[in-house]
Amino acid sequence: MISLLLAALAAAPVFAANRDADLRRETLAHAKALIALDTSNPPGNEIIAARYIEDALKKEGIASELYTSTGTRTSLVARLKGDGSKRPLLLMCHIDVVPADPKGWTVAPFTPLEKDGYLYGRGAADMKGQCAAEMAVLSFLKRTGTPLARDVIFFAEADEESGASVRHIDSLLRDKPELVAAEFGINEGGNSVWKDGHVQEIRVEAAEKEYMDLTITAKGKPGHSSVPTEDNALARLAGAILRLSAHRFPVVLNPVARGFLERQAETSSPEVSAAIKTVLAASEGPQRDAAGAALARLAPEFGAMLRDTVTPTMLKAGYKSNVIPADATATFNTRLLPGRKAADMIADIRRIVNDPRIEIAFEPPTRAPVGAMPIDTPLYRAAVESAPGVRVMPYMAAWTTDSADLRAHGTIMYGINPPTTSEDQKRIHGEDERVPLAALDWYVTYLRDIVVKTAGK
Numbered sequence: 390m391i392s393l394l395l396a397a398l399a400a401a402p403v404f405a406a407n408r409d410a411d412l413r414r415e416t417l418a419h420a421k422a423l424i425a426l427d428t429s430n431p432p433g434n435e436i437i438a439a440r441y442i443e444d445a446l447k448k449e450g451i452a453s454e455l456y457t458s459t460g461t462r463t464s465l466v467a468r469l470k471g472d473g474s475k476r477p478l479l480l481m482c483h484i485d486v487v488p489a490d491p492k493g494w495t496v497a498p499f500t501p502l503e504k505d506g507y508l509y510g511r512g513a514a515d516m517k518g519q520c521a522a523e524m525a526v527l528s529f530l531k532r533t534g535t536p537l538a539r540d541v542i543f544f545a546e547a548d549e550e551s552g553a554s555v556r557h558i559d560s561l562l563r564d565k566p567e568l569v570a571a572e573f574g575i576n577e578g579g580n581s582v583w584k585d586g587h588v589q590e591i592r593v594e595a596a597e598k599e600y601m602d603l604t605i606t607a608k609g610k611p612g613h614s615s616v617p618t619e620d621n622a623l624a625r626l627a628g629a630i631l632r633l634s635a636h637r638f639p640v641v642l643n644p645v646a647r648g649f650l651e652r653q654a655e656t657s658s659p660e661v662s663a664a665i666k667t668v669l670a671a672s673e674g675p676q677r678d679a680a681g682a683a684l685a686r687l688a689p690e691f692g693a694m695l696r697d698t699v700t701p702t703m704l705k706a707g708y709k710s711n712v713i714p715a716d717a718t719a720t721f722n723t724r725l726l727p728g729r730k731a732a733d734m735i736a737d738i739r740r741i742v743n744d745p746r747i748e749i750a751f752e753p754p755t756r757a758p759v760g761a762m763p764i765d766t767p768l769y770r771a772a773v774e775s776a777p778g779v780r781v782m783p784y785m786a787a788w789t790t791d792s793a794d795l796r797a798h799g800t801i802m803y804g805i806n807p808p809t810t811s812e813d814q815k816r817i818h819g820e821d822e823r824v825p826l827a828a829l830d831w832y833v834t835y836l837r838d839i840v841v842k843t844a845g846k
Protein backbone atom coordinates (compact mmCIF):
# COMPACT_ATOMS: atom_id res chain seq x y z
CA MET A 390 0.00 0.00 0.00
CA ILE A 391 2.71 2.42 1.04
CA SER A 392 4.82 1.44 -1.94
CA LEU A 393 1.83 2.10 -4.22
CA LEU A 394 1.36 5.50 -2.64
CA LEU A 395 5.05 6.30 -3.05
CA ALA A 396 4.92 5.20 -6.67
CA ALA A 397 1.90 7.44 -7.25
CA LEU A 398 3.63 10.39 -5.60
CA ALA A 399 6.74 9.86 -7.67
CA ALA A 400 4.67 9.61 -10.83
CA ALA A 401 2.62 12.75 -10.18
CA PRO A 402 5.17 15.26 -11.50
CA VAL A 403 5.74 12.99 -14.49
CA PHE A 404 2.01 13.06 -15.25
CA ALA A 405 1.99 16.83 -14.91
CA ALA A 406 5.00 17.14 -17.20
CA ASN A 407 3.36 14.82 -19.72
CA ARG A 408 0.20 16.87 -19.60
CA ASP A 409 2.13 20.07 -20.28
CA ALA A 410 3.85 18.36 -23.19
CA ASP A 411 0.44 17.21 -24.50
CA LEU A 412 -0.92 20.73 -24.22
CA ARG A 413 1.99 22.11 -26.20
CA ARG A 414 1.87 19.42 -28.85
CA GLU A 415 -1.87 19.83 -29.35
CA THR A 416 -1.62 23.61 -29.51
CA LEU A 417 0.98 23.43 -32.26
CA ALA A 418 -1.00 20.80 -34.17
CA HIS A 419 -4.22 22.84 -34.01
CA ALA A 420 -2.40 26.05 -34.93
CA LYS A 421 -0.93 24.42 -38.02
CA ALA A 422 -4.25 22.88 -39.03
CA LEU A 423 -6.03 26.22 -38.66
CA ILE A 424 -3.37 28.15 -40.61
CA ALA A 425 -3.72 25.64 -43.45
CA LEU A 426 -7.44 26.45 -43.70
CA ASP A 427 -7.66 29.65 -45.76
CA THR A 428 -10.14 31.89 -43.95
CA SER A 429 -9.03 35.15 -45.59
CA ASN A 430 -11.67 37.76 -44.99
CA PRO A 431 -13.22 38.65 -47.41
CA PRO A 432 -14.93 36.29 -47.87
CA GLY A 433 -13.86 34.53 -44.65
CA ASN A 434 -15.43 31.13 -45.31
CA GLU A 435 -14.96 30.54 -41.57
CA ILE A 436 -17.12 27.44 -41.67
CA ILE A 437 -14.08 25.35 -42.69
CA ALA A 438 -12.27 26.32 -39.48
CA ALA A 439 -15.43 25.94 -37.40
CA ARG A 440 -15.90 22.39 -38.73
CA TYR A 441 -12.28 21.50 -37.99
CA ILE A 442 -12.68 22.70 -34.40
CA GLU A 443 -16.04 20.92 -34.06
CA ASP A 444 -14.42 17.61 -35.11
CA ALA A 445 -11.39 18.07 -32.88
CA LEU A 446 -13.54 18.84 -29.83
CA LYS A 447 -15.93 15.98 -30.63
CA LYS A 448 -12.99 13.57 -30.30
CA GLU A 449 -12.62 14.84 -26.73
CA GLY A 450 -16.31 14.38 -26.06
CA ILE A 451 -17.04 18.12 -26.20
CA ALA A 452 -20.13 19.18 -28.13
CA SER A 453 -20.14 22.40 -30.14
CA GLU A 454 -22.81 24.68 -31.53
CA LEU A 455 -22.27 26.38 -34.85
CA TYR A 456 -23.87 29.73 -35.56
CA THR A 457 -24.10 30.97 -39.16
CA SER A 458 -25.11 34.54 -39.94
CA THR A 459 -24.95 34.34 -43.75
CA GLY A 460 -23.51 31.81 -46.21
CA THR A 461 -20.32 30.30 -44.77
CA ARG A 462 -19.90 32.98 -42.10
CA THR A 463 -19.89 30.64 -39.12
CA SER A 464 -18.78 30.86 -35.49
CA LEU A 465 -18.42 27.99 -33.04
CA VAL A 466 -19.30 27.92 -29.36
CA ALA A 467 -18.50 25.04 -26.98
CA ARG A 468 -19.17 24.90 -23.25
CA LEU A 469 -17.83 22.87 -20.34
CA LYS A 470 -20.29 23.00 -17.48
CA GLY A 471 -19.30 24.20 -14.03
CA ASP A 472 -21.35 23.70 -10.89
CA GLY A 473 -23.13 27.00 -11.46
CA SER A 474 -21.87 28.62 -8.27
CA LYS A 475 -20.08 31.32 -10.29
CA ARG A 476 -20.78 32.91 -13.65
CA PRO A 477 -19.01 31.65 -16.81
CA LEU A 478 -15.51 32.36 -18.12
CA LEU A 479 -15.25 33.02 -21.87
CA LEU A 480 -12.24 32.03 -24.00
CA MET A 481 -12.60 33.94 -27.25
CA CYS A 482 -10.66 34.15 -30.51
CA HIS A 483 -11.38 34.95 -34.14
CA ILE A 484 -10.86 32.34 -36.84
CA ASP A 485 -10.74 34.65 -39.86
CA VAL A 486 -7.55 36.31 -41.05
CA VAL A 487 -6.67 39.26 -43.26
CA PRO A 488 -5.78 38.29 -46.86
CA ALA A 489 -2.17 37.45 -47.74
CA ASP A 490 -0.58 38.17 -51.10
CA PRO A 491 2.00 35.36 -51.50
CA LYS A 492 4.14 37.69 -53.66
CA GLY A 493 5.55 39.52 -50.65
CA TRP A 494 6.07 36.37 -48.57
CA THR A 495 9.20 34.21 -48.45
CA VAL A 496 7.08 31.25 -47.28
CA ALA A 497 3.63 30.12 -48.41
CA PRO A 498 1.10 31.98 -46.22
CA PHE A 499 -1.34 29.08 -45.92
CA THR A 500 1.26 26.32 -45.53
CA PRO A 501 2.29 26.38 -41.87
CA LEU A 502 6.04 26.09 -41.45
CA GLU A 503 8.32 25.66 -38.44
CA LYS A 504 11.53 27.52 -39.19
CA ASP A 505 14.31 28.95 -37.01
CA GLY A 506 12.21 28.68 -33.86
CA TYR A 507 9.09 30.28 -35.31
CA LEU A 508 5.78 29.06 -36.64
CA TYR A 509 5.12 30.89 -39.91
CA GLY A 510 1.79 31.40 -41.63
CA ARG A 511 -1.11 33.82 -41.95
CA GLY A 512 -2.85 33.88 -38.59
CA ALA A 513 0.12 32.49 -36.60
CA ALA A 514 0.07 35.62 -34.42
CA ASP A 515 -3.35 37.08 -35.30
CA MET A 516 -4.76 34.85 -33.99
CA LYS A 517 -4.97 31.16 -34.82
CA GLY A 518 -2.17 30.35 -32.37
CA GLN A 519 -4.34 31.63 -29.53
CA CYS A 520 -7.41 29.79 -30.88
CA ALA A 521 -5.33 26.60 -30.84
CA ALA A 522 -4.20 27.19 -27.25
CA GLU A 523 -7.78 27.83 -26.14
CA MET A 524 -8.88 24.57 -27.80
CA ALA A 525 -6.07 22.68 -26.08
CA VAL A 526 -6.98 24.14 -22.68
CA LEU A 527 -10.63 23.15 -23.16
CA SER A 528 -9.57 19.59 -24.00
CA PHE A 529 -7.25 19.55 -20.99
CA LEU A 530 -10.08 20.53 -18.64
CA LYS A 531 -12.35 17.85 -20.08
CA ARG A 532 -9.73 15.08 -20.09
CA THR A 533 -8.51 15.75 -16.57
CA GLY A 534 -12.04 16.18 -15.23
CA THR A 535 -10.96 19.42 -13.57
CA PRO A 536 -13.85 20.39 -11.24
CA LEU A 537 -15.24 23.75 -12.36
CA ALA A 538 -17.13 26.41 -10.44
CA ARG A 539 -17.70 28.36 -13.65
CA ASP A 540 -18.78 27.18 -17.08
CA VAL A 541 -15.87 27.59 -19.46
CA ILE A 542 -17.10 28.78 -22.86
CA PHE A 543 -14.93 28.60 -25.96
CA PHE A 544 -16.01 31.07 -28.67
CA ALA A 545 -14.30 30.86 -32.06
CA GLU A 546 -15.58 33.95 -33.79
CA ALA A 547 -16.10 34.62 -37.50
CA ASP A 548 -15.63 37.96 -39.26
CA GLU A 549 -13.47 40.03 -36.96
CA GLU A 550 -11.20 41.36 -39.70
CA SER A 551 -13.64 42.81 -42.27
CA GLY A 552 -13.78 46.17 -40.53
CA ALA A 553 -17.41 46.59 -41.63
CA SER A 554 -19.57 48.58 -39.25
CA VAL A 555 -22.16 45.79 -38.99
CA ARG A 556 -20.67 42.32 -38.71
CA HIS A 557 -21.28 38.72 -37.68
CA ILE A 558 -20.76 39.53 -33.99
CA ASP A 559 -23.72 41.92 -34.12
CA SER A 560 -26.02 39.16 -35.43
CA LEU A 561 -24.74 36.67 -32.89
CA LEU A 562 -25.17 39.02 -29.97
CA ARG A 563 -28.64 39.95 -31.23
CA ASP A 564 -29.85 36.37 -31.93
CA LYS A 565 -28.05 34.26 -29.33
CA PRO A 566 -26.44 36.43 -26.64
CA GLU A 567 -26.89 33.63 -24.08
CA LEU A 568 -24.34 31.51 -25.99
CA VAL A 569 -21.45 33.75 -24.96
CA ALA A 570 -22.79 35.48 -21.83
CA ALA A 571 -20.05 35.41 -19.20
CA GLU A 572 -18.70 37.33 -16.23
CA PHE A 573 -15.14 37.43 -17.61
CA GLY A 574 -13.45 36.73 -20.89
CA ILE A 575 -10.05 36.45 -22.53
CA ASN A 576 -9.50 37.59 -26.12
CA GLU A 577 -6.72 38.99 -28.30
CA GLY A 578 -5.21 42.40 -27.82
CA GLY A 579 -2.55 42.71 -25.15
CA ASN A 580 0.63 42.44 -27.24
CA SER A 581 2.71 40.89 -24.48
CA VAL A 582 6.44 41.09 -25.06
CA TRP A 583 8.72 38.12 -25.84
CA LYS A 584 12.45 38.81 -25.85
CA ASP A 585 15.58 36.65 -25.86
CA GLY A 586 13.56 33.46 -25.47
CA HIS A 587 11.54 34.65 -22.49
CA VAL A 588 8.32 36.43 -21.70
CA GLN A 589 9.36 39.91 -20.67
CA GLU A 590 6.10 41.72 -20.09
CA ILE A 591 2.51 40.57 -19.95
CA ARG A 592 0.19 43.29 -21.12
CA VAL A 593 -3.39 42.57 -20.19
CA GLU A 594 -5.47 44.67 -22.57
CA ALA A 595 -8.22 46.08 -20.37
CA ALA A 596 -9.27 49.23 -22.24
CA GLU A 597 -9.43 50.44 -25.83
CA LYS A 598 -9.44 53.86 -27.40
CA GLU A 599 -12.14 54.39 -30.01
CA TYR A 600 -11.34 55.50 -33.55
CA MET A 601 -13.16 58.41 -35.17
CA ASP A 602 -12.35 60.47 -38.28
CA LEU A 603 -13.64 63.97 -38.78
CA THR A 604 -13.36 66.55 -41.54
CA ILE A 605 -13.56 70.26 -41.07
CA THR A 606 -14.38 72.50 -44.00
CA ALA A 607 -13.87 76.25 -44.21
CA LYS A 608 -15.82 78.31 -46.73
CA GLY A 609 -14.67 81.67 -47.98
CA LYS A 610 -15.00 84.16 -50.80
CA PRO A 611 -13.52 82.75 -54.05
CA GLY A 612 -11.85 85.00 -56.58
CA HIS A 613 -8.65 86.09 -58.26
CA SER A 614 -5.62 86.09 -56.02
CA SER A 615 -4.54 89.50 -57.35
CA VAL A 616 -7.47 91.01 -55.45
CA PRO A 617 -7.35 89.28 -52.05
CA THR A 618 -10.08 89.66 -49.45
CA GLU A 619 -10.00 88.97 -45.75
CA ASP A 620 -12.37 86.01 -46.19
CA ASN A 621 -9.93 83.36 -47.44
CA ALA A 622 -11.00 79.73 -46.92
CA LEU A 623 -7.40 78.50 -46.65
CA ALA A 624 -6.46 81.02 -44.02
CA ARG A 625 -9.64 80.32 -42.08
CA LEU A 626 -8.93 76.58 -42.17
CA ALA A 627 -5.32 77.08 -41.14
CA GLY A 628 -6.48 78.96 -38.05
CA ALA A 629 -8.80 76.12 -37.10
CA ILE A 630 -6.06 73.51 -37.60
CA LEU A 631 -3.72 75.47 -35.38
CA ARG A 632 -6.29 75.90 -32.61
CA LEU A 633 -7.22 72.20 -32.65
CA SER A 634 -3.62 71.00 -32.83
CA ALA A 635 -2.54 73.23 -29.97
CA HIS A 636 -5.37 72.05 -27.73
CA ARG A 637 -4.57 69.48 -25.06
CA PHE A 638 -7.55 67.49 -23.86
CA PRO A 639 -7.63 66.84 -20.11
CA VAL A 640 -5.56 64.00 -18.68
CA VAL A 641 -7.74 61.14 -17.45
CA LEU A 642 -6.15 58.48 -15.27
CA ASN A 643 -8.42 55.45 -15.41
CA PRO A 644 -7.32 52.35 -13.43
CA VAL A 645 -5.79 50.80 -16.54
CA ALA A 646 -3.64 53.82 -17.42
CA ARG A 647 -2.61 54.16 -13.78
CA GLY A 648 -1.69 50.47 -13.43
CA PHE A 649 0.26 50.52 -16.69
CA LEU A 650 2.23 53.65 -15.78
CA GLU A 651 3.04 52.32 -12.31
CA ARG A 652 4.68 49.26 -13.90
CA GLN A 653 6.43 51.36 -16.57
CA ALA A 654 7.90 53.66 -13.91
CA GLU A 655 9.80 50.63 -12.55
CA THR A 656 11.75 50.05 -15.76
CA SER A 657 11.80 53.35 -17.67
CA SER A 658 14.78 55.70 -17.84
CA PRO A 659 15.21 57.90 -14.75
CA GLU A 660 13.86 60.91 -16.66
CA VAL A 661 10.71 59.16 -17.94
CA SER A 662 10.24 57.45 -14.61
CA ALA A 663 10.27 60.79 -12.81
CA ALA A 664 7.78 62.24 -15.32
CA ILE A 665 5.45 59.26 -14.78
CA LYS A 666 5.60 59.66 -11.02
CA THR A 667 4.76 63.36 -11.34
CA VAL A 668 1.64 62.45 -13.35
CA LEU A 669 0.60 59.78 -10.84
CA ALA A 670 1.03 62.15 -7.89
CA ALA A 671 -0.58 65.23 -9.47
CA SER A 672 -4.06 66.31 -8.50
CA GLU A 673 -6.72 66.24 -11.19
CA GLY A 674 -6.95 69.42 -13.24
CA PRO A 675 -4.31 71.83 -14.55
CA GLN A 676 -1.53 70.27 -12.43
CA ARG A 677 -2.12 66.80 -13.85
CA ASP A 678 -2.66 68.16 -17.38
CA ALA A 679 0.73 69.90 -17.27
CA ALA A 680 2.41 66.76 -15.93
CA GLY A 681 0.75 64.72 -18.70
CA ALA A 682 2.03 67.13 -21.36
CA ALA A 683 5.57 66.85 -19.97
CA LEU A 684 5.38 63.04 -20.05
CA ALA A 685 3.98 63.10 -23.60
CA ARG A 686 7.01 65.11 -24.78
CA LEU A 687 9.35 62.44 -23.38
CA ALA A 688 7.26 59.37 -24.24
CA PRO A 689 4.49 60.12 -26.79
CA GLU A 690 3.07 56.56 -26.56
CA PHE A 691 2.44 57.02 -22.84
CA GLY A 692 0.98 60.48 -23.38
CA ALA A 693 -1.53 59.05 -25.86
CA MET A 694 -2.96 56.76 -23.16
CA LEU A 695 -3.86 59.72 -20.98
CA ARG A 696 -6.15 61.83 -23.13
CA ASP A 697 -8.32 62.10 -26.22
CA THR A 698 -6.22 62.96 -29.25
CA VAL A 699 -7.07 64.91 -32.40
CA THR A 700 -4.44 64.67 -35.13
CA PRO A 701 -4.51 66.42 -38.54
CA THR A 702 -3.71 63.89 -41.27
CA MET A 703 -4.94 65.24 -44.65
CA LEU A 704 -5.48 68.58 -46.40
CA LYS A 705 -7.41 69.45 -49.54
CA ALA A 706 -7.65 72.94 -50.98
CA GLY A 707 -7.14 74.89 -54.17
CA TYR A 708 -6.47 73.92 -57.78
CA LYS A 709 -4.54 76.85 -59.28
CA SER A 710 -1.89 79.13 -57.84
CA ASN A 711 -3.68 82.37 -58.79
CA VAL A 712 -7.21 81.36 -57.76
CA ILE A 713 -8.66 81.72 -54.26
CA PRO A 714 -10.68 78.53 -53.64
CA ALA A 715 -14.22 78.67 -52.26
CA ASP A 716 -13.47 76.02 -49.65
CA ALA A 717 -10.70 74.09 -47.95
CA THR A 718 -10.90 70.83 -46.03
CA ALA A 719 -8.75 69.11 -43.41
CA THR A 720 -9.12 65.56 -42.10
CA PHE A 721 -8.36 64.71 -38.48
CA ASN A 722 -8.04 61.31 -36.94
CA THR A 723 -9.25 61.24 -33.37
CA ARG A 724 -8.85 58.59 -30.69
CA LEU A 725 -11.32 58.76 -27.84
CA LEU A 726 -10.55 57.55 -24.36
CA PRO A 727 -12.55 54.52 -23.17
CA GLY A 728 -16.10 55.55 -22.34
CA ARG A 729 -15.90 58.97 -23.98
CA LYS A 730 -19.06 59.89 -25.90
CA ALA A 731 -18.48 60.99 -29.51
CA ALA A 732 -21.15 63.70 -29.22
CA ASP A 733 -19.35 65.25 -26.23
CA MET A 734 -16.07 65.16 -28.10
CA ILE A 735 -17.59 66.91 -31.14
CA ALA A 736 -19.11 69.57 -28.89
CA ASP A 737 -15.63 70.21 -27.44
CA ILE A 738 -14.13 70.39 -30.93
CA ARG A 739 -16.74 72.96 -32.07
CA ARG A 740 -15.93 75.06 -29.04
CA ILE A 741 -12.18 74.89 -29.73
CA VAL A 742 -12.56 75.66 -33.46
CA ASN A 743 -14.78 78.56 -32.42
CA ASP A 744 -15.82 79.56 -35.92
CA PRO A 745 -19.47 79.15 -36.96
CA ARG A 746 -18.47 79.28 -40.62
CA ILE A 747 -16.44 76.08 -40.31
CA GLU A 748 -18.40 72.91 -40.90
CA ILE A 749 -17.50 69.78 -38.95
CA ALA A 750 -18.48 66.36 -40.32
CA PHE A 751 -17.78 63.06 -38.64
CA GLU A 752 -18.76 59.43 -38.63
CA PRO A 753 -19.55 58.41 -35.07
CA PRO A 754 -18.30 55.02 -33.84
CA THR A 755 -20.92 52.31 -34.30
CA ARG A 756 -20.29 50.78 -30.89
CA ALA A 757 -21.56 52.21 -27.66
CA PRO A 758 -18.69 53.71 -25.66
CA VAL A 759 -17.26 51.33 -23.06
CA GLY A 760 -15.09 52.41 -20.19
CA ALA A 761 -11.89 50.85 -18.91
CA MET A 762 -12.27 47.42 -17.30
CA PRO A 763 -11.75 47.02 -13.56
CA ILE A 764 -8.54 45.22 -12.68
CA ASP A 765 -9.40 44.15 -9.13
CA THR A 766 -10.98 40.93 -10.40
CA PRO A 767 -10.27 37.21 -9.90
CA LEU A 768 -9.31 36.86 -13.56
CA TYR A 769 -6.79 39.71 -13.46
CA ARG A 770 -5.33 38.36 -10.21
CA ALA A 771 -5.03 34.92 -11.81
CA ALA A 772 -3.14 36.48 -14.74
CA VAL A 773 -0.67 37.98 -12.25
CA GLU A 774 -0.35 34.91 -10.02
CA SER A 775 0.11 32.51 -12.95
CA ALA A 776 3.27 34.30 -14.07
CA PRO A 777 5.46 34.53 -10.96
CA GLY A 778 8.44 36.80 -11.48
CA VAL A 779 7.04 38.31 -14.68
CA ARG A 780 5.92 41.92 -14.91
CA VAL A 781 2.16 41.87 -15.54
CA MET A 782 0.40 45.14 -16.30
CA PRO A 783 -2.96 46.39 -17.53
CA TYR A 784 -2.80 47.90 -21.00
CA MET A 785 -4.84 50.39 -22.99
CA ALA A 786 -4.87 49.73 -26.71
CA ALA A 787 -5.01 52.57 -29.21
CA TRP A 788 -7.14 50.30 -31.46
CA THR A 789 -10.35 48.34 -31.04
CA THR A 790 -11.12 44.62 -30.97
CA ASP A 791 -14.38 42.71 -30.70
CA SER A 792 -13.84 42.66 -26.95
CA ALA A 793 -15.66 46.01 -27.15
CA ASP A 794 -18.87 44.27 -28.25
CA LEU A 795 -18.70 41.79 -25.37
CA ARG A 796 -17.85 44.60 -22.96
CA ALA A 797 -20.92 46.50 -24.16
CA HIS A 798 -22.89 43.36 -23.18
CA GLY A 799 -21.51 43.46 -19.66
CA THR A 800 -18.61 40.97 -19.86
CA ILE A 801 -15.30 42.02 -18.30
CA MET A 802 -12.95 41.26 -21.22
CA TYR A 803 -9.17 41.16 -21.14
CA GLY A 804 -6.78 40.76 -24.05
CA ILE A 805 -4.13 38.21 -23.11
CA ASN A 806 -2.44 36.82 -26.21
CA PRO A 807 0.69 34.78 -26.89
CA PRO A 808 3.70 37.07 -26.43
CA THR A 809 5.64 38.12 -29.52
CA THR A 810 8.85 39.97 -30.31
CA SER A 811 8.73 43.51 -31.67
CA GLU A 812 9.72 42.13 -35.08
CA ASP A 813 6.79 39.66 -34.97
CA GLN A 814 4.51 42.57 -34.09
CA LYS A 815 5.42 44.41 -37.30
CA ARG A 816 4.44 41.38 -39.38
CA ILE A 817 0.87 41.15 -38.10
CA HIS A 818 -1.43 41.89 -41.07
CA GLY A 819 1.85 42.04 -43.06
CA GLU A 820 4.20 39.55 -44.68
CA ASP A 821 5.88 36.45 -43.21
CA GLU A 822 3.61 36.52 -40.15
CA ARG A 823 4.97 34.33 -37.37
CA VAL A 824 4.94 33.53 -33.68
CA PRO A 825 7.89 32.19 -31.62
CA LEU A 826 7.33 28.47 -31.00
CA ALA A 827 8.66 28.79 -27.45
CA ALA A 828 6.24 31.66 -26.79
CA LEU A 829 3.31 29.54 -27.91
CA ASP A 830 4.56 26.71 -25.67
CA TRP A 831 4.82 29.07 -22.74
CA TYR A 832 1.45 30.66 -23.44
CA VAL A 833 -0.70 27.55 -23.40
CA THR A 834 0.38 26.48 -19.91
CA TYR A 835 0.02 30.08 -18.72
CA LEU A 836 -3.51 30.20 -20.15
CA ARG A 837 -4.32 26.82 -18.58
CA ASP A 838 -3.16 28.05 -15.18
CA ILE A 839 -5.25 31.23 -15.46
CA VAL A 840 -8.34 29.27 -16.45
CA VAL A 841 -7.93 26.68 -13.68
CA LYS A 842 -7.39 29.43 -11.09
CA THR A 843 -10.38 31.45 -12.25
CA ALA A 844 -12.90 28.74 -13.13
CA GLY A 845 -11.72 25.75 -11.09
CA LYS A 846 -13.16 24.81 -7.71
Ligand SMILES: [Zn+2]
Nearest residue numbers: 483515516577
Ligand atom coordinates in the same frame (compact mmCIF):
# COMPACT_ATOMS: atom_id res chain seq x y z
ZN1 LIG B 1 -6.92 39.83 -34.56
